[in-house]
Structures are given as C-alpha cells and as structure tokens.
Amino acid sequence: MLSGRDGGGKELGNEMKEYLLETRGISKSFSTVKVLDGIDLKIKRGEVHALLGENGAGKSTLMKILTGVLEPDGGEILYEGKPLHIRHPREIYDYGIGIVYQEFNLLPDLTVAENIFIGREPALPLKGFINDRRLNRDAANLLEQLNCSSISPGRKVATLSVAQQQMVEIGKALSSNCRLLIMDEPTAALTDSEIETLFDTIRRLKASGVAIIYISHRMSDLDAIVDRVTVLRDGKLISERKYDCTLKDLLIQEMVGRELNQKFPPRPDYKRGKKTLEVKGLNVADKLFDIHFQAYEGEILGIAGLMGAGRTELARAIFGAERITSGEIWIDGVRKQITSPNKAIAEGIGYITEDRKKDGLMLEQTLRDNISAASLDQFSRNGWVKDYQVEAAAEEYIRKMRIKTRGSGQLAKTLSGGNQQKVILARWLCRKSRILILDEPTRGIDVNAKYEIYELMYQLVGQGVTVIMISSELPEIIGMSDRVLVMCEGKITGELAAVELEQDKILRYAMANGMKDSGSSPVGRE
Amino acid sequence: MDVKFNKKERNTQILFTLMGLLILCIFFSITTESFLTQRNLLNIATQTSVAVIVAIAETYIIASGCIDLSVGSGVAFSGLIAATAMKAGMPVPLAMLLALMTGMMLGAVNAFVITVLGIVPFIATLGTNSIFRGIVLVIMDGVPMSGLKSEFTWIGSGKLFGWLPWAVIFMAVIAVVMAVLLKKSKFGRYVYAIGSNEQAAFLSGIPVKKIKVMNYIISGALVAFAGMLLAARVSSAAPTAGELYETNAIAASVIGGASLTGGKGSIAGTIVGAFIIGVLSNGLNLIGLNYFWQQVAIGVVIIAAVFLEVVRERLKK
Numbered sequence: 034m035l036s037g038r039d040g041g042g043k044e045l046g047n048e049m050k051e052y053l054l055e056t057r058g059i060s061k062s063f064s065t066v067k068v069l070d071g072i073d074l075k076i077k078r079g080e081v082h083a084l085l086g087e088n089g090a091g092k093s094t095l096m097k098i099l100t101g102v103l104e105p106d107g108g109e110i111l112y113e114g115k116p117l118h119i120r121h122p123r124e125i126y127d128y129g130i131g132i133v134y135q136e137f138n139l140l141p142d143l144t145v146a147e148n149i150f151i152g153r154e155p156a157l158p159l160k161g162f163i164n165d166r167r168l169n170r171d172a173a174n175l176l177e178q179l180n181c182s183s184i185s186p187g188r189k190v191a192t193l194s195v196a197q198q199q200m201v202e203i204g205k206a207l208s209s210n211c212r213l214l215i216m217d218e219p220t221a222a223l224t225d226s227e228i229e230t231l232f233d234t235i236r237r238l239k240a241s242g243v244a245i246i247y248i249s250h251r252m253s254d255l256d257a258i259v260d261r262v263t264v265l266r267d268g269k270l271i272s273e274r275k276y277d278c279t280l281k282d283l284l285i286q287e288m289v290g291r292e293l294n295q296k297f298p299p300r301p302d303y304k305r306g307k308k309t310l311e312v313k314g315l316n317v318a319d320k321l322f323d324i325h326f327q328a329y330e331g332e333i334l335g336i337a338g339l340m341g342a343g344r345t346e347l348a349r350a351i352f353g354a355e356r357i358t359s360g361e362i363w364i365d366g367v368r369k370q371i372t373s374p375n376k377a378i379a380e381g382i383g384y385i386t387e388d389r390k391k392d393g394l395m396l397e398q399t400l401r402d403n404i405s406a407a408s409l410d411q412f413s414r415n416g417w418v419k420d421y422q423v424e425a426a427a428e429e430y431i432r433k434m435r436i437k438t439r440g441s442g443q444l445a446k447t448l449s450g451g452n453q454q455k456v457i458l459a460r461w462l463c464r465k466s467r468i469l470i471l472d473e474p475t476r477g478i479d480v481n482a483k484y485e486i487y488e489l490m491y492q493l494v495g496q497g498v499t500v501i502m503i504s505s506e507l508p509e510i511i512g513m514s515d516r517v518l519v520m521c522e523g524k525i526t527g528e529l530a531a532v533e534l535e536q537d538k539i540l541r542y543a544m545a546n547g548m549k550d551s552g553s554s555p556v557g558r559e
Numbered sequence: 560m561d562v563k564f565n566k567k568e569r570n571t572q573i574l575f576t577l578m579g580l581l582i583l584c585i586f587f588s589i590t591t592e593s594f595l596t597q598r599n600l601l602n603i604a605t606q607t608s609v610a611v612i613v614a615i616a617e618t619y620i621i622a623s624g625c626i627d628l629s630v631g632s633g634v635a636f637s638g639l640i641a642a643t644a645m646k647a648g649m650p651v652p653l654a655m656l657l658a659l660m661t662g663m664m665l666g667a668v669n670a671f672v673i674t675v676l677g678i679v680p681f682i683a684t685l686g687t688n689s690i691f692r693g694i695v696l697v698i699m700d701g702v703p704m705s706g707l708k709s710e711f712t713w714i715g716s717g718k719l720f721g722w723l724p725w726a727v728i729f730m731a732v733i734a735v736v737m738a739v740l741l742k743k744s745k746f747g748r749y750v751y752a753i754g755s756n757e758q759a760a761f762l763s764g765i766p767v768k769k770i771k772v773m774n775y776i777i778s779g780a781l782v783a784f785a786g787m788l789l790a791a792r793v794s795s796a797a798p799t800a801g802e803l804y805e806t807n808a809i810a811a812s813v814i815g816g817a818s819l820t821g822g823k824g825s826i827a828g829t830i831v832g833a834f835i836i837g838v839l840s841n842g843l844n845l846i847g848l849n850y851f852w853q854q855v856a857i858g859v860v861i862i863a864a865v866f867l868e869v870v871r872e873r874l875k876k
Contacts, residue, residue: 354761354762374761374762379764386759391758392758392762393762397755398751398752398755402752406765407763416746417744
C-alpha cells in the first residue's frame with residue numbers, strides 16, 4: 034500500500050520527511066467571514082490524527098480544501114514534501130488520499146462493487162464497457178482486507194446496514210493505494226459493537242502505514258485509536274500535541290474557548306405541577322404497544338431507548354402524525370381526539386422533530402416565515418396575514434433566544450445547526466405550546482448551542498411548560514430529566530425517578546426484551 | 560439588524576428579469592419600425608394576456624412544489640363548455656360561470672388524483688392532460704365551434720374607450736389580486752410553506768391536502784377564464800386550443816424566479832417572464848424570423864434566464 038512514496042528530494046530536510054501531509058498558512062474566507070486563518074496542519078505517516086473543533090470551527094472547510102473541493106485563498110499544501118495541487122476532487126485518488134464523509138456518498142441502487150470503483154471501473158478491451166468479473170473480484174479482495182467478506186460485492190447498497198455502508202465507503206476510499214484516509218464523524222451513526230469493528234479496521238490500516246485524519250465530536254472515541262490531536266476553533270489552529278487520555282478536559286476547553294465546568298446549566302428551582310398529558314393504552318400497528326404514561330407541567334420527562342425503540346413513533350402518535358389503532362390521549366383531564374398535527378397544536382402540543390432539515394425547517398424560507406409557520410392563524414384575520422405582527426413576533430424570539438442572524442429576513446438554510454434548532458423551538462414558543470415534545474433536541478449541534486438549548490428548556494419548565502425530551506444520549510437524559518421513561522421495541526419497559534438515574538439501569542430497561550446482539554446500544558455511548 | 564435585506568434580494572432578481580425584458584424591447588425598437596407603436600404594444604399585451612393568466616395559475620402550483628401539465632387542455636375545455644352552453648341558448652354570464660366551474664372541477668380532479676390516489680403531480684397531470692384533451696376532441700369531434708356571440712367575444716377583443724383592450728384590463732386585475740393573495744394571505748403563506756418542505760408544513764399544523772386541493776381549484780378557475788379569453792379573442796372554441804401552453808406557463812414562472820422544487824416564485828416575476836416570451840415572439844415575427852426559429856430563440860432565453868440565476872447563486876457563495 035505504500036508504493037509511490039518517494040520522500041521528496043534531497044533539498045528537503047528530515048523534518049519534512051516525517052510529515053506525510055503539511056499545510057502552511059491555509060486561509061479561506063466566504064464573502065467577508067474568515068473561516069480558516071493561517072492553518073498549519075501536520076500529519077505524520079501512519080498515525081491516527083484527531084481533528085477536533087466545534088461546529089463551525091473550520092474542520093469541514095479544511096478537509097474540503099485538502100480534497101480539492103474548495104480552493105484556499107492563501108497558503109500551500111505539501112504532500113510527501115511536494116506541493117499538492119488538486120484541481121478536481123477525483124484527483125485525490127491519484128495521490129492516494131481517500132475520504133469518508135459523514136453523509137455517505139453512495140449510490141443506493143448500484144452494487145457494492147460498482148460503488149467502490151465508481152469512476153475508476155476496470156475496463157474491458159472494448160472501451161466504455163466494464164469488466165464486471167474483475168470489478169467484483171477486486172471489490173471482494175478489498176472487503177476481505179477490511180474483514181468484511183460478509184458483504185457480497187454484488188449486493189445493492191440500499192440493502193446494507195449503516196455500518197456496512199460505511200465499510201463500503203472506507204473500501205471506496207482505500208481502493209486506490211491509499212496513504213491518507215480522512216474520516217469525518219465516522220461513529221456518528223454506529224452502535225457500540227459496530228464502533229469496535231470500525232476501530233479494529235482503523236488500527237489495522239494504521240499498522241499497514243496509512244495515516245488517518247479522524248474528525249469527531251465524540252471525546253470517547255479518542256482513547257481507543259488516536260495518536261496525536263489538533264484543535265481548531267473559529268478558523269484558527271489552537272493546539273497540536275500528542276494525545277493521551279488525561280487531556281480530555283483541556284481539549285474541550287480549547288474547543289469551546291472557555292472553561293466548561295459543567296455540560297448542563299444549574300437546575301433552577303421549579304416544581305412539578307398538575308397533570309397535563311395522560312396516555313392510556315395507546316397502540317399503533319406494529320410500532321407501539323399498550324403505552325401508558327403521564328406528564329406534568331413543570332417537569333422534564335425524558336424518554337430513553339435504543340434506536341428503533343418507538344420513541345419517535347410515540348411522539349408522532351401523540352402529535353397526531355401517526356395513525357392510532359387504539360388508546361386514549363387525555364389533556365388536562367379531558368379526553369381528546371387527536372387525528373392530525375393541526376388538532377394537536379390546537380391542544381397546545383408542539384413537536385420538535387429529530388431531523389430538523391428533513392421535516393422541521395423550511396430551508397428556503399425566511400426566519401420570519403419559519404417562526405410564524407404554526408401561528409399564522411393567530412397572526413391573521415379573515416385569511417389575511419398581519420405582517421407587522423409576524424415581524425414583531427419574529428424579532429421578539431430572535432432576541433429572546435439569542436438567534437445569531439442578520440435579521441428576520443435571512444433564509445433558514447444559511448444558519449448554523451444550533452441556530453436552526455433555536456428557530457424551530459421559537460416556532461413552538463411563538464405558538465405558546467404548553468406541552469413540548471423535543472426529539473433529539475441537541476443532535477448535531479455544538480457544545481455552546483447545546484448549553485443554550487438546555488437553559489431554554491429550564492426556562493420553559495420554569496414557566497409551567499410540560500417538556501418531554503426524547504434523547505439517545507444518556508448523559509443528556511440523566512443530566513436534564515426529572516423523570517425518565519425507557520422504551521424498548523415499542524413498549525415502555527421502565528420508569529425511573531431522577532434519583533435512580535444511572536446509565537446501566539437505563540440500559541437494562543432499554544434492552545429489556547431479550548438482547549439479540551449485546552452491546553449494540555446507541556444510547557450507551559460516551 | 561437589516562430586516563429588509565432579503566426583500567432586496569428578491570427585488571434584485573425581478574429587476575434582472577425586467578432588465579432582460581427592457582433590453583429585448585430596445586433591441587426590437589431599433590431593429591424594426593413597427594415594434595414601438597401603441598398598436599403593436601397593445602397587440603402584444605392582448606396576445607400575452609391569456610399566457611399571463613395561465614402562467615399565474617402555474618406559478619401558484621409550482622410555488623407549492625407541484626406542477627400542472629394539464630393547463631393547456633384546461634384552456635380548450637373551458638372554451639368548449641362556454642361555446643356549447645351559449646350555442647344551446649344559455650345566457651352569456653351563465654355560460655361563463657358554467658365554464659369557470661368546469662375549470663374548477665378539472666382542478667379538483669387533478670387534486671384528487673394527487674392527494675387521494677397519491678400519484679406524483681407530474682404523472683397525475685400528464686395523465687389528466689391527455690384525458691381532458693381527449694374528452695374535448697371527442698365532444699367536438701375535432702371540429703372548432705366558431706361564430707360566438709358578440710356579448711361574449713368583447714372580453715377577448717373589445718376595447719375600453721376604443722383603444723384599451725378589455726383582455727389587458729382583466730389580466731391586470733387578475734394579476735394584482737393573485738399577487739396580493741400569494742403574498743399577503745394565510746393561504747399564500749401556506750402554499751410557500753408546503754412548497755419549501757411539505758413534512759415540516761404538515762408537522763406545523765398546516766392542512767397540506769386542503770391547501771393543495773384549493774390551490775388546484777383556484778388555478779383551474781384561472782385557466783378556465785384564460786380559455787374563455789382566448790375563445791372570445793379568436794371568436795371560436797378550437798379543440799386544439801391551448802396546446803403546449805403548459806410549456807410557456809412553466810417557462811414564464813421559471814424565468815420569473817420560480818423553482819420547480821417549490822417554495823419560490825412571484826406573480827410579478829411570472830408576468831415579466833410571460834412578457835419576455837410574448838415580446839420575443841412578436842419581435843422575431845416583425846424581424847421576419849419564421850415561427851420555427853422563434854421556438855429556438857425562446858428555448859435559448861429560458862436556459863439563459865435560469866443560467867443567470869445559477870451564476871448569481873454561485874457568485875453569492
């Protein structure tokens with residue numbers, strides 16, 4: 034795998050040779066915002082080098098520059114001691130650089146082998162036709178090297194699990210004599226056992242001399258594999274050092290730029306009030322079975338469980354977006370027929386979805402439109418919208434929630450993840466929802482924004498709002514909930530008060546219905 | 560905070576299209592003698608009025624993230640209904656009302672196929688387009704109905720004060736009403752919301768299906784009115800009337816800034832878009848370029864307009 038390495042000439046000193054990749058003073062601006070400022074990244078041969086930073090720190094931009102997707106405004110890149118000029122992203126393969134993006138770039142209707150060698154298919158003597166036999170054989174060899182011979186090269190990618198798809202991505206990145214592999218948040222979608230398999234693969238690649246740039250939010254990933262670590266913040270390189278596990282707090286501090294004593298804000302003084310929501314014997318065909326629970330005002334009710342436990346389905350059922358086969362929903366002691374989100378909203382329920390881009394935001398619309406989307410009834414008379422009211426409400430929530438924006442006319446797609454999440458929260462606050470269901474409220478947003486969202490949740494319960502928080506992050510469940518329901522395979526398998534909250538207890542309930550593959554628990558990480 | 564900057568953004572886009580229209584007008588004013596005359600300009604306005612109204616209907620549908628390929632046959636359908644009713648002795652206003660309601664019914668059929676049967680709008684209206692056109696052809700047996708009453712034809716060819724075509728007045732009124740409805744009403748906001756992200760709209764409590772049904776019915780009514788204007792102007796209802804109007808309607812919307820993925824588009828932009836097409840074919844006619852070449856020119860303009868928009872987006876990044 035190391036063929037083609039040539040050290041880079043005599044005039045370059047030994048120090049040069051040490052580094053496989055070195056950037057010098059890389060800078061990049063988008064319009065007036067400087068997103069990268071004089072970055073000197075140094076990657077040694079055969080090391081796993083973690084690149085840390087909050088959302089917006091510049092990690093992705095730097096990787097896009099390394100892979101030729103973006104051009105830097107200034108600075109240079111040395112690869113094997115020689116300047117690297119990539120004019121087209123496909124050329125990175127010629128240099129032995131591979132990248133696995135967080136969001137996979139696979140074509141679901143093509144086979145595993147076709148995906149791995151896309152754009153570089155082995156040709157038959159007749160030009161333009163693909164040598165399918167060699168294609169599949171090469172893919173099989175590659176997958177075997179990755180210890181993934183269970184994935185058949187002829188299978189369609191759409192039929193694979195997320196972890197298997199990731200292996201295909203890695204195979205694709207490695208398929209041309211790879212010496213530098215960039216991995217962007219590779220564990221984000223994997224279960225614990227799958228993460229272990231991935232780490233094994235990484236260790237094996239490292240042993241064979243491949244250098245790996247490992248981008249992650251997850252501090253817990255680092256111990257197992259990382260040799261050195263670089264921290265970026267606000268487009269600047271903050272530190273670069275050898276990694277050891279005692280550095281975690283320091284690294285987090287460097288990422289955040291302030292001392293982060295606690296991940297969660299101090300719990301303000303609020304008391305559980307009267308019962309607002311009661312669910313009795315709720316069933317949804319094939320998804321939810323005999324769900325009973327109550328929620329109270331002035332209480333954060335956590336809902337934990339593994340992926341596929343039915344938590345999102347429960348939220349959608351209460352919100353009228355899922356067809357209920359039987360069961361009752363009572364609000365403030367009165368039975369309600371909630372058959373559509375429209376009716377749920379009229380009862381004061383708000384639902385912040387798990388995937389804010391897919392079913393939360395209207396990305397091409399303004400903040401104003403997004404914030405007012407659920408409240409237009411209140412801002413209009415005889416079907417005509419009173420724009421000044423919409424404007425006033427939008428301004429109010431932008432200010433109250435400290436949404437960073439140029440104004441209420443900015444398009445939602447141009448905001449950062451944390452601010453987008455605040456916009457969706459604002460939509461329901463604007464609607465004066467009394468029962469708020471938050472589905473993975475802090476997924477994919479940075480530490481600072483998380484903290485702000487937690488503060489907002491506390492403010493809301495303080496005002497007597499019923500907060501129901503679905504989360505896959507156990508520390509979040511434990512840190513924020515006053516009471517926790519644990520779900521497993523469409524049933525509620527446990528209820529825990531704040532004092533009894535412990536990771537392993539929650540996990541035990543979450544895996545109550547006979548574990549098939551032990552240890553695969555997306556909730557159990559960290 | 561710069562609250563208005565996004566509005567500016569949208570306005571500059573319309574300005575660009577408007578500038579394109581102006582350049583075309585200047586070009587034809589210089590190259591031909593007859594372009595810049597009151598008679599010719601009013602002629603363009605009259606001829607374009609039908610296309611403008613159909614394009615407005617299409618813009619509503621496109622803004623909601625759907626499409627309507629059946630507007631052309633809708634035009635023929637309403638002409639047929641109005642003509643038949645009047646031939647049968649029905650009073651003109653009543654006949655027109657009947658045609659209008661038929662148009663709304665066609666819209667409801669489209670909405671039914673889309674929201675109830677769950678067929679994607681492109682295929683649904685591709686199918687209904689063929690069905691509607693087929694029905695018209697069957698009823699008329701392929702033969703146009705001409706000799707319509709003058710109580711009817713004035714809407715298409717009559718003139719106020721002897722010079723201002725009624726068709727242009729109708730177009731202007733419809734344009735203003737529909738522009739205000741799209742920008743200022745709850746219905747309009749919902750149309751944009753659904754077009755931007757249907758799931759998000761649904762989960763925000765917006766009655767997605769109801770809005771879609773209303774949208775197709777409203778645009779069905781507009782198309783029906785356009786159909787009557789056309790029949791009135793040429794004083795006959797032809798079974799092939801309105802053929803390929805959907806292409807020009809979509810083109811006008813897109814030139815005017817609408818996006819086929821939904822959530823974008825404005826009535827002002829669409830009107831400018833429709834007039835770019837109208838002026839182009841009129842001017843090329845005056846220059847003496849034949850109809851076939853006009854097709855080529857219009858195609859080039861569509862692609863150029865959208866390409867400019869793509870370039871602008873890229874420059875912003």
